[in-house]
Amino acid sequence: MAGFDKVVNSYAEAMEGIKDGDTIIAGGFGLCGIPEGLINEIKRKKTQDLTVVSNNCGVDDFGLGVLLHDRQIKKIVASYVGENALFEQQLLDGIIDVELTPQGTLAEKMRAGGAGIPGFYTATGYGTPVAEGKEVKEFNGRPYILEESITGEFAIIKAWKADRYGNLVFRHTAMNFNPMAATAGKITVVEVEEIVEPGELEPSQIHTPGIYVNRVIKGNFEKRIERVTTSK
Amino acid sequence: MAGFDKVVNSYAEAMEGIKDGDTIIAGGFGLCGIPEGLINEIKRKKTQDLTVVSNNCGVDDFGLGVLLHDRQIKKIVASYVGENALFEQQLLDGIIDVELTPQGTLAEKMRAGGAGIPGFYTATGYGTPVAEGKEVKEFNGRPYILEESITGEFAIIKAWKADRYGNLVFRHTAMNFNPMAATAGKITVVEVEEIVEPGELEPSQIHTPGIYVNRVIKGNFEKRIERVTTSK
Amino acid sequence: MALSREQVAMRVAQELKDGYYVNLGIGIPTLVANFVPKGIEVMLQSENGLLGMGPYPTEDQVDADMINAGKETVTAATGAAIFNSAESFAMIRGGHVDLTVLGAFEVDQQGNIASWMIPKKLIKGMGGAMDLVAGAQNIIVTMTHASKHGDSKLLETCSLPLTGVNCVKKIVTDLAVLEVKDGAFYLLERAPGVSVDEIISKTAGKLIVEGDIPEMQFAE
Amino acid sequence: MALSREQVAMRVAQELKDGYYVNLGIGIPTLVANFVPKGIEVMLQSENGLLGMGPYPTEDQVDADMINAGKETVTAATGAAIFNSAESFAMIRGGHVDLTVLGAFEVDQQGNIASWMIPKKLIKGMGGAMDLVAGAQNIIVTMTHASKHGDSKLLETCSLPLTGVNCVKKIVTDLAVLEVKDGAFYLLERAPGVSVDEIISKTAGKLIVEGDIPEMQFAE
Numbered sequence: 001m002a003g004f005d006k007v008v009n010s011y012a013e014a015m016e017g018i019k020d021g022d023t024i025i026a027g028g029f030g031l032c033g034i035p036e037g038l039i040n041e042i043k044r045k046k047t048q049d050l051t052v053v054s055n056n057c058g059v060d061d062f063g064l065g066v067l068l069h070d071r072q073i074k075k076i077v078a079s080y081v082g083e084n085a086l087f088e089q090q091l092l093d094g095i096i097d098v099e100l101t102p103q104g105t106l107a108e109k110m111r112a113g114g115a116g117i118p119g120f121y122t123a124t125g126y127g128t129p130v131a132e133g134k135e136v137k138e139f140n141g142r143p144y145i146l147e148e149s150i151t152g153e154f155a156i157i158k159a160w161k162a163d164r165y166g167n168l169v170f171r172h173t174a175m176n177f178n179p180m181a182a183t184a185g186k187i188t189v190v191e192v193e194e195i196v197e198p199g200e201l202e203p204s205q206i207h208t209p210g211i212y213v214n215r216v217i218k219g220n221f222e223k224r225i226e227r228v229t230t231s232k
Numbered sequence: 233m234a235g236f237d238k239v240v241n242s243y244a245e246a247m248e249g250i251k252d253g254d255t256i257i258a259g260g261f262g263l264c265g266i267p268e269g270l271i272n273e274i275k276r277k278k279t280q281d282l283t284v285v286s287n288n289c290g291v292d293d294f295g296l297g298v299l300l301h302d303r304q305i306k307k308i309v310a311s312y313v314g315e316n317a318l319f320e321q322q323l324l325d326g327i328i329d330v331e332l333t334p335q336g337t338l339a340e341k342m343r344a345g346g347a348g349i350p351g352f353y354t355a356t357g358y359g360t361p362v363a364e365g366k367e368v369k370e371f372n373g374r375p376y377i378l379e380e381s382i383t384g385e386f387a388i389i390k391a392w393k394a395d396r397y398g399n400l401v402f403r404h405t406a407m408n409f410n411p412m413a414a415t416a417g418k419i420t421v422v423e424v425e426e427i428v429e430p431g432e433l434e435p436s437q438i439h440t441p442g443i444y445v446n447r448v449i450k451g452n453f454e455k456r457i458e459r460v461t462t463s464k
Numbered sequence: 465m466a467l468s469r470e471q472v473a474m475r476v477a478q479e480l481k482d483g484y485y486v487n488l489g490i491g492i493p494t495l496v497a498n499f500v501p502k503g504i505e506v507m508l509q510s511e512n513g514l515l516g517m518g519p520y521p522t523e524d525q526v527d528a529d530m531i532n533a534g535k536e537t538v539t540a541a542t543g544a545a546i547f548n549s550a551e552s553f554a555m556i557r558g559g560h561v562d563l564t565v566l567g568a569f570e571v572d573q574q575g576n577i578a579s580w581m582i583p584k585k586l587i588k589g590m591g592g593a594m595d596l597v598a599g600a601q602n603i604i605v606t607m608t609h610a611s612k613h614g615d616s617k618l619l620e621t622c623s624l625p626l627t628g629v630n631c632v633k634k635i636v637t638d639l640a641v642l643e644v645k646d647g648a649f650y651l652l653e654r655a656p657g658v659s660v661d662e663i664i665s666k667t668a669g670k671l672i673v674e675g676d677i678p679e680m681q682f683a684e
Numbered sequence: 685m686a687l688s689r690e691q692v693a694m695r696v697a698q699e700l701k702d703g704y705y706v707n708l709g710i711g712i713p714t715l716v717a718n719f720v721p722k723g724i725e726v727m728l729q730s731e732n733g734l735l736g737m738g739p740y741p742t743e744d745q746v747d748a749d750m751i752n753a754g755k756e757t758v759t760a761a762t763g764a765a766i767f768n769s770a771e772s773f774a775m776i777r778g779g780h781v782d783l784t785v786l787g788a789f790e791v792d793q794q795g796n797i798a799s800w801m802i803p804k805k806l807i808k809g810m811g812g813a814m815d816l817v818a819g820a821q822n823i824i825v826t827m828t829h830a831s832k833h834g835d836s837k838l839l840e841t842c843s844l845p846l847t848g849v850n851c852v853k854k855i856v857t858d859l860a861v862l863e864v865k866d867g868a869f870y871l872l873e874r875a876p877g878v879s880v881d882e883i884i885s886k887t888a889g890k891l892i893v894e895g896d897i898p899e900m901q902f903a904e
Contacts, residue, residue, distance in 0.1 A: 003703055003725035004763070029512045029549070030535040032528065055549070082588025083535075091587070100587075103511065104553025104595030108349070111550045116777030116819055117340070118371035120352040123598040124557060127576070127629035130594060139350035139380070148371070160529075165727075165736075165763040172436060172546055173513050174529040179548040183778065198763025204404060205437050207548070209735045209765035211705050211727075211780045223528035229536040231520040235505035236483055236543070261732045261769070262755040264748065287769070314808025315755075323807070332807075335731065336773025336815030343770045348557030348599055355818040356777060359796070359849035362814060392749075397507075397516075397543040404766055406749035408732050411768040415558065430543025439768070441515045441545035443485050443507075443560045455748035461756040463740040 006166040006216045007195060011041040014189050014217040015154070018047050021074075023152035025110060025185050026054035026064060027178030030083065030226050033170070034063050035158040035191040037219040042156075043067055053077040053110070053150055053184075055103060055177050060086045062224050071095055077150065079103040083226065102130060105147050107180055112149035114183020114212065119148045155185025158221075159208070162192040163199070166213030167206045175207065182212045191219035238398040238448045239427060243273040246421050246449045247386070250279050253306075255384035257342060258286035258296060259413040262315065262458050265406030266295050267423040269451040270388040275299055285309040285342070285382055285416075287335060287409050292318045294456050303327055309382065311335040315458065334362060337379050339412055344381035346415020346444065351380045387417025390453075391440070394424040395431070398445030399438045407439065414444045423451035465657045466638040467680075472606050474499045475653075475680050476565055476636050479604060480506050487511065487556065487596060489566035490534045492606045496565055501683070507541070509561055511592040513552045516544030533592060553592070557599040564600035566593060568607050568632075570622045573669040575632040575644045577605060578624035590627060597628030609637035609666050616668035618642070618649055639663050641680065648672045653680045685877045686858040687900075692826050694719045695900050696785055696856050699824060700726050707731060707776065707816060709786030710754045712826045716785055721903075727761070729781055731812040733772045736764025753812060773812070777819040784820035786813060788827050788852075790842045793889035795852040795864045797825060798844035810847060817848030829857035829886050836888035838862070838869055859883050861900065868892045873900045 008014050015038060018024075024042070028034035039058075042050070043066050050073050057076055058065035067073050068086045075097040081087050090096040101109070102124045112120055121144035125131050135146040157178050160171035168190060170178055182188050195218050240246050247270060250256075256274070260266035271290075274282070275298050282305050289308055290297035299305050300318045307329040313319050322328040333341070334356045344352055353376035357363050367378040389410050392403035400422060402410055414420050427450050467475065473495035480486065480496075484506045488494050500506055508517040510532040517532055518539035525539060532538045540546065555561060568579040577597055580590040597603055610616050618635065635642045640663045641653040648670040654663055656679045664671060687695065693715035700706065700716075704726045708714050720726055728737040730752040737752055738759035745759060752758045760766065775781060788799040797817055800810040817823055830836050838855065855862045860883045861873040868890040874883055876899045884891060 004727060030531065032512075032531050032535070078589060080589035080591040088587070098587075100589045102590055102594035103549065103592040104557055104599075107549040107553050108347075111774070112352070114778045114780075115340075115774030116779060117352050117354060118374075118376055119369070120344070120349050122349060122557065124595045126598065128594060128626040129581075130590075137351070142350075144350055163763055167763065167765050170436065170548075172527065172529040172540070173510075173531055175436060175546060175548050176512050177549045180550050183774065183780075203734075203736070203760050203764045204402065204407060204439075204766040206765040206767070207436075209767060209771075209775070210763070211729070211735055211765075211775055225526070225528045225531075225537060226535040227531075227537070228526060229520045229538070230523050230526060232522070236507060262751065264732075264751050264755070310809060312809035312811040320807070330807075332809045334810050334814035335769065335812040336777055336819075339769040339773050343554070346558045346560075347554030348559060354777065356815045358818065360814060360846040361801075362810070395543055399543065399545050402768075404747065404749040404760070405730075405733050405751055407766060407768050409769045412770045415554065415560075435514075435516070435540050435544045436546040438545040438547070441547060441551075441555070442543070443509070443515055443545075443555055457746070457748045457751075457757060458755040459751075459757065460746060461740045461758070462743050462746060464742070 004165040004210065006213055007164050008215045008217050011037055011217065014038060014215050015041045015045065017187060018042065018045065018154055020048045022154060023051040023053065025152040025155040025181045026052060027157045027181040029055050029176035031058065031063050031224050033158045033174030033176050033178055035156045036221055038156040038189055038191050039064055039066060046070060048072055049074040051075045053152060055079050055106060057081050057084050057087050059083050077101055079106050107177060109147060109150040110177065110180035110184045113151040114180065117149055119146050122147055151184045153186050155181045155188040157182045157188060157190040159190050159192045161194045161196055161201065162190055162216045163196050163201050165198050166210030166216055167201050168208035168213065169201055170207050179208050182208045187214045188212055189215045191217050193221065236397045236442065238445055239396050240447045240449050243269055243449065246270060246447050247273045247277065249419065250274065250277065250386055252280045254386060255283040255285065257384040257387040257413045257416045258284060259389045259410030261287050261408035263290065263295050263456050265390045265408050265410055267388045267390040268453055270421055270423050271296055271298060278302060280304055281306040283307045285384060287311050287338060289313050289316050289319050291315050309333055311338050339409060341379060341382040342412035342416045345383040346412065349381055351378050354379055383416045385418050387413045387420040389414045389420060389422040391422050391424045393426045393428055393433065394422055394448045395428050395433050397430050398442030398448055399433050400440035400445065401433055402439050411440050414440045419446045420444055421447045423449050425453065467655045470495060472636055472638055474682055475641065476604055476606060477501060480504055484562040485509055487561050487564045491567045493565040493567060511552050511556060513547050513549055514540060514544060516541040553595050556595050559599055559601050561600055563602045564596045565604045565606060566596060568605045569624055570617050570619055571605050571632050571635055572619045572622045573644065573648050575630045576622050577627045577632050578622040579627045581625045593627050597631045603632050604634045604636060605632050606636050609639040616666050618667045618669050620669045639666065651677050653678055655680055687875045690715060692856055692858055694902055695861065696824055696826060697721060700724055704782040705729055707781050707784045711787045713785040713787060731772050731776060733767050733769055734760065734764060736761040773815050776815050779819055779821050781820055783822045784816045785824045785826060786816060788825045789844055790837050790839055791825050791852050791855055792839045792842045793864065793868050795850045796842050797847045797852050798842040799847045801845045813847050817851045823852050824854045824856060825852050826856050829859040836886050838887045838889050840889045859886065871897050873898055875900055
């Protein structure tokens with residue numbers, strides 16, 4: 001790999017270096033905008049004792065949920081895990097540990113992790129179980145809690161298009177957590193629908209600059225939909 | 233003004249409600265991407281005792297510098313004021329107060345102000361005069377200082393295009409501080425080169441969603457360049 | 465008679481103002497979008513990253529990449545903006561959303577709300593609810609006034625883990641519209657045909673009833 | 685003989701590695717871009733919001749909306765990205781920039797740097813310098829070894845207000861290349877024809893000279 005060409009050609013290469021005990025930051029909201037192939041590669045590699053940071057944990061047989069079958073996940077940091085019966089079972093059985101984190105706090109923790117901000121204050125969660133053990137500080141008479149940033153050994157990201165330099169563009173609401181997650185990984189791997197040449201993406205319309213991205217792979221996506229709702 | 237149409241047709245309307253003692257958050261970097269007409273309107277209105285939050289204070293006769301002539305600025309929060317002799321003189325004469333703030337900290341303070349984050353920790357400025365009087369906290373063995381967010385009565389913004397709903401797109405590096413400043417004003421006024429109809433801007437390519445914007449006005453811009461540098 | 469879900473949504477819709485940016489939670493709040501009064505425009509914010517949520521798509525418009533916070537397929541309205549989740553919650557936490565409507569298990573007279581967890585029974589997570597109640601200037605809670613077993617959901621102190629403190633300003637139940645202030649529930653309106661006595665009997669927290677309580681008005 | 689500004693830049697350029705994202709300060713650091721070694725690609729970050737800074741524009745390419753952190757008109761290189769200043773400093777503060785090269789008034793043996801203020805004389809502001817030195821993993825300072833009056837700029841303790849603490853790892857002056865570690869300056873290389881004695885005499889801070897100090901090598 002010379003210069004800034006970040007394209008890799010196999011999933012093995014894409015997830016090279018992942019090891020037991022790693023923290024994985026994953027983009028996606030529900031099943032929307034998730035790096036399907038990278039998740040499957042982690043399943044294939046049978047990496048154990050993972051801490052997964054992601055808004056959700058997929059469903060039983062799709063998305064991050066597939067990592068539950070072989071008990072690859074030790075802990076998950078998420079805002080909502082309600083779509084996943086296996087998850088709930090493992091939680092009740094004490095196999096998996098969960099740190100429920102408000103959605104906006106989670107997004108901001110990832111952003112802060114990437115931005116060199118180790119902690120920030122938010123009113124979100126003050127006075128609730130989320131605040132337990134956290135420092136409280138008043139600003140202008142209102143109490144806020146201190147939340148710490150999150151980083152991980154790997155970030156796994158789904159984007160629409162990438163150029164070879166790793167500049168990313170996301171499509172519609174499949175953007176969601178992906179841009180923040182992309183900044184918070186020590187190694188950030190991106191699975192995309194289309195790889196283009198540098199210069200094809202308009203510079204001021206790039207959602208994630210390539211500086212955050214280490215590896216890019218072209219994937220094939222099932223794009224399963226959780227709730228198809230239509231109007232006539 | 234019905235629904236979400238935020239277009240106003242006069243500068244008087246655009247800056248209506250500004251009053252002595254207000255804090256004005258201004259977008260722009262040097263003379264690039266500055267709301268020229270809004271600044272001139274503030275000059276015309278002779279509003280006094282302003283606190284101006286902006287990366288720079290323009291030059292003597294252009295940009296925010298024009299507000300110095302009638303001593304309209306009481307205090308400025310900026311990272312660099314080196315291009316402005318009148319400013320330096322007023323500073324030495326004690327007419328104006330300056331709070332020099334590192335550029336990245338300033339950008340983040342504006343963003344935090346708009347995002348409901350009253351304070352955040354940064355290593356920037358630790359051990360320097362910037363840290364004086366600020367709380368220090370260690371994260372992972374490294375000391376960080378607590379910086380507080382900034383908001384203002386008005387934010388004055390320069391964008392390239394706006395739709396009538398106030399969705400904004402910026403052009404090239406004229407983006408700079410504008411998106412963060414736009415979130416930090418109680419009333420955010422945007423001067424643009426072109427107003428388009430809702431639907432003309434691609435939703436996922438909007439830099440600033442209209443929810444942050446209160447008023448939009450079409451301006452005419454001189455776009456003065458501070459340092460024309462060319463290659464043959 | 466107690467209001468139907470649709471009627472609760474209709475009553476909430478009367479609180480909308482022209483130009484409001486609104487976040488509607490799952491359930492009854494979602495229905496509010498169907499009853500926006502004539503002459504009023506509102507824009508719906510969906511916390512996964514969409515400002516200007518449109519109607520559900522037709523079958524051939526369905527796009528896996530265009531969903532709302534309830535993970536339903538939706539469309540983007542004309543003039544919509546799409547952004548990442550940090551930006552979405554900056555908007556919410558920063559108080560830029562004019563109105564948040566959400567459901568709850570319980571509300572208490574301090575304006576505390578419990579809506580996300582029933583210990584040992586329901587541990588799905590809070591999603592964006594804690595951010596919404598912490599960030600919104602204006603929160604309306606919709607819920608049935610009492611549980612199926614007749615237990616009041618308007619309490620002196622919430623019994624379930626909280627979603628947020630001192631944040632609920634207004635409650636629209638199937639029986640009444642109430643304001644929360646100064647440590648009490650103020651009865652503002654009652655559902656057509658519902659007596660003040662019934663509301664009193666089904667409100668466990670401190671309830672203030674001042675003067676005649678009008679019936680809710682619904683447009684024809 | 686002391687190096688010229690160009691030679692200092694040439695020596696710094698030898699520190700570049702293929703695939704580096706680099707932020708170059710104003711002055712000598714800017715010149716480094718002219719001496720990128722063959723076979724190596726670097727991408728220049730400009731802290732106003734440009735990753736992939738290209739050469740200066742031709743006269744008819746000049747665009748007021750396309751400037752660098754020095755407020756000079758520039759171009760965007762192929763594959764560039766443009767973003768807002770919060771994003772730009774997230775990149776810097778978060779340690780994503782591989783190398784920062786900047787000038788200084790003084791550096792001390794603790795790796796502290798003073799580069800932005802001379803009390804009662806120069807109060808222009810720090811711009812992005814404090815963020816850059818706090819965020820970069822790898823900082824090279826370029827400056828003349830001593831002032832025009834012969835006063836050393838490599839001190840035991842900086843006398844001027846600091847820009848950052850314990851952050852400078854390497855210094856390239858007109859006389860020498862030095863590493864800063866364990867509370868001392870380690871002499872690594874000397875400019876061609878400059879004696880170790882001269883460097884010793886012009887270094888006020890603790891200087892470690894171990895073994896033979898090679899001359900800097902410049903490619904033909």
